[in-house]
Amino acid sequence: MRARRAPExxxxxPTIESLLDEERxxxxxxxxxxxxxxxxxxxxxxxxxxPEGFWSGLARELLWTRPWGKVLEWDPPHxxxxxxxxxxVSENCVGRHARGPRRDKPALVWEGExxxxxxxxxxxLSREVNRMANALRSLGVRKxxxxxxxxxxxxxxAVAMLACAHVGAIHSVVFGGFSxxxxxxxxxxxxxxxxxxxxxxxxxxxxxPLKATVxxxxxxxxxxxxxxxxxxTGKDVPMAPGxxxxxxxxxxxxxxxxxAEPMDAEDPLFTLYTSGTTGKPKGVLHTTGxxxxxxxxxxxxVFDLKEDDVYFCTADCGWVTxxxxxxxxxxxxxxxxxxxxxxxxxxxKARFWDLIQRRGVTxxxxxxxxxxxxxxxxxxxxxxxxxxxxxxxxxxGEPINPEAWTWYHRAIGGGRCPVVDTWWQTETGMIMIxxxxxxxxxxxxxxxxxxxxxxxxxxxxEGKPVTSPHEGGYLxxxxxxxxxxxxxxNDDARYQSEYWSRFPGAYFPKDGAKRDRGYYMILGRVxxxxxxxxxxxxxxxxxxxxxxxxxxxxxxxxxxxxxxxGEAIVAxxxxxxxxxxxxxxxxxxxxxxxxxxxxxxxxxxxxxxxxTRSGKIMRRLLRDVAEGRxxxxxxxxxxxxxxxxxxxxxxxxx
Ligand code: WTA
Numbered sequence: 001m002r003a004r005r006a007p008e009x010x011x012x013x014p015t016i017e018s019l020l021d022e023e024r025x026x027x028x029x030x031x032x033x034x035x036x037x038x039x040x041x042x043x044x045x046x047x048x049x050x051p052e053g054f055w056s057g058l059a060r061e062l063l064w065t066r067p068w069g070k071v072l073e074w075d076p077p078h079x080x081x082x083x084x085x086x087x088x089v090s091e092n093c094v095g096r097h098a099r100g101p102r103r104d105k106p107a108l109v110w111e112g113e114x115x116x117x118x119x120x121x122x123x124x125l126s127r128e129v130n131r132m133a134n135a136l137r138s139l140g141v142r143k144x145x146x147x148x149x150x151x152x153x154x155x156x157x158a159v160a161m162l163a164c165a166h167v168g169a170i171h172s173v174v175f176g177g178f179s180x181x182x183x184x185x186x187x188x189x190x191x192x193x194x195x196x197x198x199x200x201x202x203x204x205x206x207x208x209p210l211k212a213t214v215x216x217x218x219x220x221x222x223x224x225x226x227x228x229x230x231x232x233t234g235k236d237v238p239m240a241p242g243x244x245x246x247x248x249x250x251x252x253x254x255x256x257x258x259x260a261e262p263m264d265a266e267d268p269l270f271t272l273y274t275s276g277t278t279g280k281p282k283g284v285l286h287t288t289g290x291x292x293x294x295x296x297x298x299x300x301x302v303f304d305l306k307e308d309d310v311y312f313c314t315a316d317c318g319w320v321t322x323x324x325x326x327x328x329x330x331x332x333x334x335x336x337x338x339x340x341x342x343x344x345x346x347x348x349k350a351r352f353w354d355l356i357q358r359r360g361v362t363x364x365x366x367x368x369x370x371x372x373x374x375x376x377x378x379x380x381x382x383x384x385x386x387x388x389x390x391x392x393x394x395x396x397g398e399p400i401n402p403e404a405w406t407w408y409h410r411a412i413g414g415g416r417c418p419v420v421d422t423w424w425q426t427e428t429g430m431i432m433i434x435x436x437x438x439x440x441x442x443x444x445x446x447x448x449x450x451x452x453x454x455x456x457x458x459x460x461x462e463g464k465p466v467t468s469p470h471e472g473g474y475l476x477x478x479x480x481x482x483x484x485x486x487x488x489x490n491d492d493a494r495y496q497s498e499y500w501s502r503f504p505g506a507y508f509p510k511d512g513a514k515r516d517r518g519y520y521m522i523l524g525r526v527x528x529x530x531x532x533x534x535x536x537x538x539x540x541x542x543x544x545x546x547x548x549x550x551x552x553x554x555x556x557x558x559x560x561x562x563x564x565x566g567e568a569i570v571a572x573x574x575x576x577x578x579x580x581x582x583x584x585x586x587x588x589x590x591x592x593x594x595x596x597x598x599x600x601x602x603x604x605x606x607x608x609x610x611x612t613r614s615g616k617i618m619r620r621l622l623r624d625v626a627e628g629r630x631x632x633x634x635x636x637x638x639x640x641x642x643x644x645x646x647x648x649x650x651x652x653x654x
Pocket of ligand 1 (some may be wrong): 274319395397398400422423424447509524526531534536
């Protein structure tokens with residue numbers, strides 16, 4: 001058994017400053033509130049009194065081709081929403097806007113890293129999606145088939161996702177930073193028939209060789225019949241005859257119209273793989289009607305989205321934020337979405353601010369790790385640009401420290417924009433805890449309140465609610481919500497045991513939390529998942545990658561506090577009987593197995609690890625060593641001298 005992090009362990013001892021921070025409160029600015037879509041506190045009570053009525057009111061704003069019968073069928077832990085209803089997600093996100101007054105409204109405003117630009121109106125996006133849908137069908141893709149998407153952040157990634165939705169194929173987007181092995185295991189688990197990729201993408205002036213990675217992955221993916229390759233960088237890539245086809249050879253000549261597949265509300269829309277407590281990533285499955293209702297409603301209400309907004313979310317479509325809040329949420333609302341391909345410091349550290357100024361961005365949604373990076377680069381970068389178009393800021397992915405929150409509010413928001421701190425997960429599909437910017441005061445450090453219709457709680461070890469605002473506990477969600485994941489792909493047993501068994505009747509997201517006057521402060525993960533630059537990395541996955549190296553006997557991986565990334569990966573490795581292996585080689589080995597996003601910051605090769613007499617590795621002590629703290633209680637160690645030896649190895653430069 002591995003030690004779980006108790007909520008107390010993630011509650012860092014409060015300093016006087018952070019206690020003062022917790023008292024700060026930023027009510028909605030009157031000028032914002034006056035025009036806000038939601039101004040009335042009553043929305044919370046109404047939704048709580050009749051959650052099904054609340055959600056179905058929002059669902060009715062979407063386009064259904066057959067009405068639903070029952071709103072919710074709840075057979076814990078399995079939910080069905082809008083039972084019997086039919087709709088198509090692509091029709092809701094694109095088709096209906098392209099046929100109406102939004103026809104010539106920009107849907108995607110895209111900038112490539114090298115400086116190239118493209119804008120697609122709703123009519124143009126619809127044409128692209130329909131052609132791609134026809135191309136998919138012409139290559140044999142049918143409703144229920146799985147399609148893997150491994151692409152840079154170009155308009156075609158959204159086109160590919162929407163085209164899958166159009167024909168009823170289940171997409172599985174894999175982030176372009178994952179390795180060939182990681183891509184292969186996701187393709188195999190999903191049993192994908194087709195892969196959409198590109199010759200490469202741009203990142204910090206370099207080409208990310210996506211096609212080469214696909215070729216390597218496909219050597220072990222027999223289910224894949226066809227590959228569509230977008231030309232993005234123009235670099236030469238080998239094309240496998242009979243398998244690979246260029247996008248420009250199979251898409252543009254297709255007819256502009258494709259019949260949208262009528263989808264049942266509970267038909268799958270996509271799977272997205274995410275890290276958990278074991279070495280095997282899980283395929284989180286989202287369905288059609290409930291998911292779209294949840295992301296539609298939260299985009300509209302949390303971001304106070306209006307017709308003339310210019311909305312910019314910096315997430316990559318390889319993560320859930322890119323699914324829910326770059327593609328499906330904003331487009332179902334008919335918004336103008338700004339999309340950017342590359343790195344925020346290319347060609348210089350003002351790239352985002354320049355983009356915001358030129359495009360007149362009004363809503364900006366990013367991650368705490370990015371905000372801390374901007375802070376470290378200095379306020380002179382945003383100060384060179386006119387950011388007065390901004391009216392709302394958002395953050396997601398990990399807890400935001402109050403210093404970063406206030407910097408964001410002041411340096412980017414000019415002190416006038418509400419900041420929404422949004423807590424949610426790949427599994428929840430939609431924002432679950434936040435503030436409604438025209439209703440609620442923001443309190444730095446607190447994500448906010450459960451979204452209307454959502455019911456949360458904080459429980460102690462025994463499952464009893466924690467009532468003191470000073471005590472941490474386990475966050476749970478009590479009531480089904482429309483965008484909840486329905487199961488794990490091919491593994492419903494794991495769905496039940498991982499999420500629904502710890503606290504019977506409640507969903508356990510594996511975060512610690514504290515609650516004060518109805519506001520939730522998220523304290524971070526209580527399982528073996530760490531958040532590196534906002535990305536979920538399972539420590540077990542990194543451990544498995546390390547022990548797959550022939551020179552490694554045993555590995556223990558922990559997250560170490562990092563001022564910018566939130567956490568950084570540190571690995572302790574025991575070599576196999578006298579084997580010689582360098583820190584660099586092991587780092588490269590992890591990158592090969594999982595991808596650059598899982599590269600350990602340090603790998604300490606050590607003859608022994610701190611273990612209890614029963615042989616359990618004491619990860620708490622490994623964190624103490626990595627963070628340079630005096631080691632905590634080590635009395636249960638079999639050999640107390642180990643910690644001192646590790647401390648010395650840690651001090652040696654890599
Ligand atoms: C963390 C990202 C604090 C949390 C959308 C959660 C947050 C995990 C916040 C999910 C926030 C996300 N405040 N922590 N506002 N948002 N988290 O699946 O630990 O990549 O369980 O989804 O990120 O990460 P995931």
